[in-house]
Amino acid sequence: MGTAKIIAGIKMPDSAMTSQATELLREYGSELLYNHSLRTFLFAALNGQQNNIQFDTELLYVSAVFHDLGLTSHYRSEDKRFEVDGANAARDFLSGHGVSPQMLQLVWDAIALHTSPGIAEYKEPEVALLNYGVALDVVGKGYEKLLESDRHEILGQFPRDGFKKNIIPTFFDGFKHKPHTTYGSINADICACMIPGYQRKDFCDSILQSPWLD
Template sequence: MKVTGKIIAGIKIPDSAMATQSTELLREHGSELLYNHTLRVFLFAALNGQQNNLTYNAELLYVSTMFHDLGLTPHYRSDDKRFEVDGANAARDFLRGYDVSPQSLQLVWDTVALHTSPGIAEYKEPEVALLNYGAALDVIGKGYDQLSDSIREEIVRQFPRNGLKKNMINTFFEGFKHKPHTTYGSINSDICACMIPGYQKPDYCDLILHSPWPE
């Protein structure tokens, strides 16, 4: 089913070649859960932009959203970087195949890399803030009451949740269980603590007190 070009909940899904190809990459390398999650995130983000009369580039927001969790997948994940950085690098490499300015490349990189950074993303450019908002709404329900029941139901009807509450923690963990050290300082360290028996998150106070400085 072709999704680009469709209008869902009053939001048109971008249908440029760039948008279409990024969607195909998500279909190829992501699971059904990630695919549906990603499309919901874009719609939630775009609706929030509409509600707040924000000016943003819908195509760049869409491509950023398509890549925002691809760093969790075997095709894109690295052995030593945060999954958000893997996704951001992949998005930037993808866009280099199109006529995209250096400023737009950096914007997309930031949008993907910061999507799990509450307290920072919302103060960045609209695209960055909107992706962070859409992801938080879909995963933890932040801003749930800002959308009507009918709009939420329309979006979920098009892109079912597939038991996200039961399956998303494991989906995240599968993406970085081989490199738990990369979650230090991020919300994903909570997932490692949840999923790895006896896991001890690095403690910043300990790092300060046991630094090599001699005093």
């Protein structure tokens, strides 16, 4: 495998399994998703390191690599949330590497819940750290805790290149054919932003219009 690269004090995983995961991201993801996913891993791992949190580096890495692959044409379904598509893809990938059922479920949860603030941060370290890394990269949550030197080193390796402008259309492209799957999630905001006159399904309407008499 050669000498592992160290970025911002984090040793990048370089096992056969993680290398294959990276190859899939390269093959089926875009440059934007590649850079975002690797920044997400580094932000997550840094947070874990700085807070003395014990976590499985390889599983966190695979979770970060697969977390948005459910947006891509190769992995997306017609009827599931994109997070579930990515989680299913990661589970299939890891099962081929002899990962235990418990760890398969851990990675599945990390990916499926990465857009679920208020839940993910209270689960296992890998789940919470992935959510942290995603939130830091997408909306800047915890930005003030990131050392400037670490930020520059990470962005030097995995640049943003107009990320703010391009990530919303990238998200939307992944589920524009199934906007109903965004109900109850922050992704409904993407549909409202990108679809003129989009009417979100309303939970209160669902209650009041249910078949129950009272």
